[in-house]
Amino acid sequence: QFFTPKVLTVKIYDAAGTTVYHSQDRGLVGRVFRDNAPLTKALRGEVVFGVSELRGEEHVYERQTGFSRLLELYFPIVERGSGRVLGAYEIYSPLEPLARGVARFRLLVWGVIGAGLALFYGALSWVFRRASRTILDQKETLERTAADLRRAYGELQAAQARLVRSEQLASAGRLAAGLVHEIGNPLASLLGMVDLLGRCRGRPEEMAACRENLNRMGAEITRLKGILQGLLDYARPAEVRPAAVEVNRMVERTMVLVASHPGFRRIRCRPLLDPGTAVVVTDERRLQQVLVNVLLNAADAMADGGTLSIATGRGPAPVPEAEEARAGRPLPPGSPAVWLTVQDTGRGIPPADIGRIFEPFFTTKEPGRGAGLGLAICQALIEELGGELRVSSRPGAGTVVRILLPPDGREARDGG
Numbered sequence: 376q377f378f379t380p381k382v383l384t385v386k387i388y389d390a391a392g393t394t395v396y397h398s399q400d401r402g403l404v405g406r407v408f409r410d411n412a413p414l415t416k417a418l419r420g421e422v423v424f425g426v427s428e429l430r431g432e433e434h435v436y437e438r439q440t441g442f443s444r445l446l447e448l449y450f451p452i453v454e455r456g457s458g459r460v461l462g463a464y465e466i467y468s469p470l471e472p473l474a475r476g477v478a479r480f481r482l483l484v485w486g487v488i489g490a491g492l493a494l495f496y497g498a499l500s501w502v503f504r505r506a507s508r509t510i511l512d513q514k515e516t517l518e519r520t521a522a523d524l525r526r527a528y529g530e531l532q533a534a535q536a537r538l539v540r541s542e543q544l545a546s547a548g549r550l551a552a553g554l555v556h557e558i559g560n561p562l563a564s565l566l567g568m569v570d571l572l573g574r575c576r577g578r579p580e581e582m583a584a585c586r587e588n589l590n591r592m593g594a595e596i597t598r599l600k601g602i603l604q605g606l607l608d609y610a611r612p613a614e615v616r617p618a619a620v621e622v623n624r625m626v627e628r629t630m631v632l633v634a635s636h637p638g639f640r641r642i643r644c645r646p647l648l649d650p651g652t653a654v655v656v657t658d659e660r661r662l663q664q665v666l667v668n669v670l671l672n673a674a675d676a677m678a679d680g681g682t683l684s685i686a687t688g689r690g691p692a693p694v695p696e697a698e699e700a701r702a703g704r705p706l707p708p709g710s711p712a713v714w715l716t717v718q719d720t721g722r723g724i725p726p727a728d729i730g731r732i733f734e735p736f737f738t739t740k741e742p743g744r745g746a747g748l749g750l751a752i753c754q755a756l757i758e759e760l761g762g763e764l765r766v767s768s769r770p771g772a773g774t775v776v777r778i779l780l781p782p783d784g785r786e787a788r789d790g791g
């Protein structure tokens with residue numbers, strides 16, 4: 376209905392161009408209008424259309440209507456068969472209503488497009504809002520979960536710290552029990568020497584023996600003081616503080632600490648400390664706690680005596696052996712490492728057990744002798760130091776425990 380043209384006038388001409396019909400103005404019938412180029416063309420058989428400017432005589436009626444521009448259409452009237460042009464008819468349509476129709480149609484198209492776009496954006500924003508609400512909900516849930524996990528992790532770390540500490544105190548207790556026993560004998564002999572000195576009358580021939588006794592007493596007291604100091608140092612709580620540690624000195628001090636333990640009385644110690652081992656950046660107290668645990672295990676495994684070899688050195692980390700139990704952070708074979716090896720000739724670990732030795736509470740010892748926490752704690756400690764523990768064993772022949780550390784302590788600092 377937008378484009379149906381309004382017909383204003385219909386005119387019919389004969390082949391000579393004479394008006395034979397005028398729908399509005401009968402007065403024009405019989406008139407011939409010169410210089411009507413479109414009509415001339417139509418009488419030659421063409422369909423002609425254009426916009427009429429309404430200037431000619433023949434537009435009398437159309438000018439009166441008030442329309443300024445008209446669509447003018449000429450159709451030739453052609454005889455069927457011969458193709459002769461018999462005349463033409465002309466139709467006038469005012470352009471304004473047509474333009475209004477087009478404008479209305481354009482408005483409608485834009486309206487539909489606008490409404491469609493609005494609907495589309497509405498739907499899109501609804502989807503986005505729904506999606507963002509879902510994402511926000513999930514983010515909240517995730518944040519809550521993360522907070523829970525952080526709290527649980529913090530509690531776990533605290534529990535582990537307490538466990539490490541209690542195991543440290545337990546092994547210090549075991550060492551102390553041995554020391555009490557061990558310190559008793561030297562104290563008795565010191566007492567004897569004091570008694571001897573008390574009886575000294577200061578005669579010149581006695582003086583050399585007295586001085587000799589005093590020197591021996593001094594040396595013994597220094598030794599006992601060293602052992603007690605070592606125990607105190609071992610049991611004192613401390614933060615993880617990586618520093619340059621002289622591995623050989625640490626081993627020597629630890630040997631003094633454990634050697635007085637009764638479990639070591641029947642054990643021959645063979646230190647093979649490579650002077651080139653030099654220093655490793657790590658936490659000395661933690662490294663020592665690992666070593667004490669390993670040494671006490673070795674002593675337990677050699678109840679009937681044996682040989683304990685402690686070796687140190689530095690070089691590329693060896694390829695792990697097939698049956699080795701491993702804990703901590705694996706050092707890639709060939710990477711630089713400082714190592715500390717404790718080898719015993721004890722009863723060894725059965726293949727069925729070797730995979731379980733790092734499990735908390737795994738023990739083959741009778742109640743009261745072992746809680747099964749030693750190696751589990753060693754695992755946590757060595758992890759903190761960024762190093763690795765490797766244990767291999769042959770039942771009946773003995774066990775080798777390898778402690779491997781990155782020399783620069785990079786991981787000990789990073790991984791804390």
Ligand SMILES: Nc1ncnc2c1ncn2[C@@H]1O[C@H](COP(=O)(O)OP(=O)(O)O)[C@@H](O)[C@H]1O
Binds near residue numbers: 668672676732
């Ligand atoms: N050097 C070793 N020789 C033989 N067995 C060992 C040795 N070290 C560890 N084990 C075995 O591993 C188990 C777990 O050791 P550990 O975690 O230190 O706990 P615990 O010493 O309290 O039993 C021991 O009970 C023992 O069976």
Ligand SMILES: [Mg+2]
Binds near residue numbers: 750
């Ligand atoms: Mg143990």
